Every structure is written in C-alpha cells, then in structure tokens.
Amino acid sequence: MIEERTHAVVRPRPDPESLIELGVPPERIPRHIGIIMDGNGRWAQARGLPRLAGHRAGTHNIRRVLEACTDFGIEVLTIYAFSTENWQRPQMEVEGLMRLLSLTIRKQLNELDANGVQIRHCGRLEGVNERLRQRIEEAVERTRDNDRIILNVAFNYGGRAEILDAVRGIVRDGIPADAITEEVFEQYLYTVGLPDPDLIIRTSGEYRLSNFLIWQAAYAEFYVTPVYWPDFDRQELMKAIRDYASRERRFGRVLTQE
Ligand code: IPE
Ligand code: IPE
Ligand code: MG
Numbered sequence: 001m002i003e004e005r006t007h008a009v010v011r012p013r014p015d016p017e018s019l020i021e022l023g024v025p026p027e028r029i030p031r032h033i034g035i036i037m038d039g040n041g042r043w044a045q046a047r048g049l050p051r052l053a054g055h056r057a058g059t060h061n062i063r064r065v066l067e068a069c070t071d072f073g074i075e076v077l078t079i080y081a082f083s084t085e086n087w088q089r090p091q092m093e094v095e096g097l098m099r100l101l102s103l104t105i106r107k108q109l110n111e112l113d114a115n116g117v118q119i120r121h122c123g124r125l126e127g128v129n130e131r132l133r134q135r136i137e138e139a140v141e142r143t144r145d146n147d148r149i150i151l152n153v154a155f156n157y158g159g160r161a162e163i164l165d166a167v168r169g170i171v172r173d174g175i176p177a178d179a180i181t182e183e184v185f186e187q188y189l190y191t192v193g194l195p196d197p198d199l200i201i202r203t204s205g206e207y208r209l210s211n212f213l214i215w216q217a218a219y220a221e222f223y224v225t226p227v228y229w230p231d232f233d234r235q236e237l238m239k240a241i242r243d244y245a246s247r248e249r250r251f252g253r254v255l256t257q258e
Pocket of ligand 1: 037038039041042043082
C-alpha cells in the first residue's frame with residue numbers, strides 16, 4: 001500500500017526552555033508517543049454531567065498535550081480517538097463523537113496547519129459518514145508538507161482490523177509467502193513509514209491495550225496513570241516522559257556486560 005504522494009519528513013524543533021523544564025536528556029525522549037485517551041465518561045460522571053460533556057472536554061485537551069509534545073520535540077503523537085469496537089456504544093454517543101471530530105477539524109485545522117502539524121489518519125475510512133470522511137481526507141492532504149510534528153489520529157482504528165487489512169493487501173499484491181518479512185508486512189500497515197511507538201500512555205487506570213497498535217507496540221514501554229484524559233495535562237505528560245526516560249529498554253538482549 002505505497003502512498004501516492006509522500007508526506008514531509010518530520011524535523012522536530014524542541015523549545016529549549018521546555019527541555020530544561022523537562023530535565024530529560026534528548027536521547028532519552030521518546031520519538032513516538034501513543035496515547036489511549038480513556039476516562040472521558042468517568043470524568044463526566046464524577047461531575048454529574050452527560051458522557052458527551054466528557055468527550056467534549058477530552059477533545060479540547062488534545063490541543064494542550066499536542067503543544068507540549070511539540071515543545072519537547074516528539075516526532076509522532078498517535079491518539080486513540082475511536083476504536084472499531086466503539087461502534088457498539090449507544091447510537092447517541094457514537095453520533096456525538098462523530099460530530100465532535102468533525103467540528104474539531106473544522107475549528108482547528110487552520111491553527112494546526114499554521115503550527116506545522118502534519119495530520120494523519122490511522123484506521124479505516126469505510127463506514128465513516130461521507131462528510132466526515134471528506135473532512136479527514138482534506139485535513140491530511142492540507143497538512144502533508146508540515147514537518148514540525150505528526151498527529152496520527154487513530155479513528156475507527158482496530159489493531160486486528162489493521163492486521164487483516166495488511167494481509168488482504170499482501171494477498172491482493174500477490175506477494176509470495178517466502179517474501180513476507182516483517183519489513184514487508186509493515187509496508188501494509190496504516191502506520192507505514194512511522195517509527196514504532198516508544199511509549200504508550202493510558203489514562204484512567206486501565207491496564208490494557210484495547211486493540212491499540214498491537215503489532216507496533218511489541219517493544220513499547222507502558223505508562224498507566226489514574227488521571228482521566230480531560231485532566232491529563234503538560235505536567236502529567238512530563239511525569240510520563242520522565243518515567244520512560246528512567247527505564248532500561250532491552251529488546252530481548254543483554255545490555256550490560258561485566
Ligand atoms: C475514552 O473515554 C473515549 C472513547 C473511547 C471515545 P471513555 O468514553 O471510554 O470513558 P470511560 O472509560 O467510560 O470513562
Ligand atoms: C479505548 O478505550 C478506545 C479509545 C480510547 C478510543 P475504551 O474505553 O473503548 O476501551 P475498553 O472498553 O475500556 O477496553
Ligand atoms: Mg473507556
């Protein structure tokens with residue numbers, strides 16, 4: 001599934017003061033962060049508000065976390081916005097989520113574009129309402145040449161669906177069985193061309209992947225916080241990055257030798 005037109009290569013330009021504030025050496029900062037933005041419903045419930053109010057607050061929160069990631073020189077931020085399983089929620093909630101995404105693109109596209117954000121979509125567009133689909137495609141197309149940070153939006157995304165789509169693509173292209181290496185397989189994933197996530201953050205205390213980047217997360221570091229997504233701010237992100245920076249990643253090897 002080679003793309004028709006390539007996206008610009010990202011060249012992060014971290015803000016020096018933010019790096020001092022973070023206090024993590026640049027080589028220990030993750031290149032790619034994935035966030036499972038969970039807890040919108042509980043956030044709203046705790047305030048006696050409808051679930052959609054939580055989704056609205058959660059959507060607003062994306063901006064400040066994205067800004068912080070840009071300041072710290074993160075190359076890719078993947079956000080889990082809607083899973084293939086989330087269609088099973090009550091129709092009113094699903095419709096509300098679709099409206100919110102559409103509205104957010106409409107309201108924020110200019111600013112995201114001006115800030116050098118390259119928007120990508122990670123997931124299936126089939127089954128998504130035609131207007132919304134057009135909006136997503138337009139956002140991706142318009143921001144293709146931006147090179148400050150990639151905002152990869154996992155929307156109508158499921159890791160198993162992604163793997164199946166990859167298998168279908170490989171079969172369709174008639175790739176011989178012996179030629180299917182991990183590198184070839186990755187060319188057929190939605191994340192083609194992106195580095196694997198180094199750090200996966202899940203808010204609201206759940207210790208599961210919920211079908212998020214299941215292939216790509218093979219060696220990702222996990223960070224779970226009890227904080228609900230709408231409350232997850234720059235300080236919380238710094239805690240997650242500092243925690244990540246303190247870990248020893250081994251990739252199955254023995255790293256230290258006497
Ligand atoms: C995450 O918040 C947003 C989506 C799944 C779209 P939830 O809606 O899952 O919030 P909780 O888990 O019910 O609190
Ligand atoms: C994962 O959250 C999906 C998103 C954050 C979009 P869910 O709330 O849907 O996951 P489960 O149901 O708790 O596993
Ligand atoms: Mg949830």
